[in-house]
Amino acid sequence: MATYDSLGTTYARTRRPDPRIAAQIHAALGTATDVINVGAGTGSYEPPRTTLAVEPSEVMIAQRPPGSAPAVRAVAEHLPLVDNAADAAMALLTTHHWSNLAAGIAELRRVARRRIVVLTWDQHILRDRFWLVRDYLPQAAAFDDTRATPTDQLADLLGGARQEPVRIPHDCLDGFGAAYWRRPDAYLDPQVRAGISMLAQTGEDTLAPGLTRLADDLTTGRWHTRYAQLLTLDTIDVGYRLLVSDL
Template identity: 80%
Template sequence: MATYDTLGATYARTRQPDPRIAAQIHAALGNVTDVINVGAGIGSYEPPQTVLAVEPSRVMLAQRPPGSAPAVQAVAEDLPLRDNVADAVMALLTIHHWSDLAAGIRELRRVARRRIVILTWEQRIFREQFWLVREYLPEVSAFDETRAISTDQLVDLLGGARREPVRVPHDCTDGFGAAYWRRPHAYLDRQVRAGISMLSQTGEDAIAPGLTRLADDLTTGRWQTRHAELLTLETIDVGYRLLVTDL
């Protein structure tokens, strides 16, 4: 499977933090004094209290902006950190890439003193509610089934957590999977797709027929007619969830 050394080259252009999602993440972290960001990528959503970023991909590390927190190349399953090293640990849209989920969660629990915050998605809701995978790209949904982790399983591994829905704004600036739910033409842009792992890792050949149908439906107006109600919404819930665990 491709890694972020090949998939992550465009992230700095297409994955800019959305301020509304940032506010929800920072509120979930609370009044902690220091934060470690695991699976940090280019540093999206890191609060000012971030003292270290952990990221396995050299390509992603190279795209971290000047002034970002110090970063180390390492994996979640083997964090090069002592026990109870920081008030909080966050892991945002990363756990589905880990090779050993249970080991990674144990490491988060080991290094955090007070709180763990994880951003993930509930695959059942995503599959049923997001028109792109439901109507055009079932291949993507099938791929996600191989890596998606239920929030029930995560809560068990964490030893308990509260779950907060993360609604996606219609003009979301962070180009993750469902960010363009009200801007369907964006999914026809190869550069946009390169910043969305579920599309990049499924592969262009597999998704080409569905994208052709989407382009045709946009040209004829069928998509707009079918989703007229969707176009009136400001935000939607397609299954993204924050899990917050107090230790």
């Protein structure tokens, strides 16, 4: 996650919380009176009852808005908290960055009294359903193959968890990987790509041929013909999952 000292500089601009996804996350947290946000980044999706954010990158912490929960610089694998420190712990689109997943999940289980909420994705579904990585940038999918954890395996590490599909709205405000599934031109914007770790960490040289083909297909109209059905949809399931574990 230390890479976010260089990769995270645009997050406050491109990774704004989407209210529809926020509502699902906050509902999953239930009646928890206090919440710890692990891998908190700039603070997206933190409910008002968040009492502490844990984030290793100073660059990300510096982008947290005024009034956010206090933040401490630390990693998921070594949370600076006592046992049973809060009703709930959440970790949103962060577990793939952890150096030791099992240790990080064990720490979540140690500090949470009642519930853990994790937002992640199913890599197999994303590969099959998301046109960008399937048809234009398979190198980015290959990069994520090296770090994505199967959701069933993650649920097992959590001691059992229910999995909720997180459907992505066509006008999603949060610019994560598949957020622009109906706005393909966005992926040609370097600032947008800088806020998507699978693209930023794959590297511009590796992505260049696929991005050139995408730009050409958008110019000629081939993209709109090929994916015409997508343009009729308001939301899509491309594999993002909310895992909810009761302790």
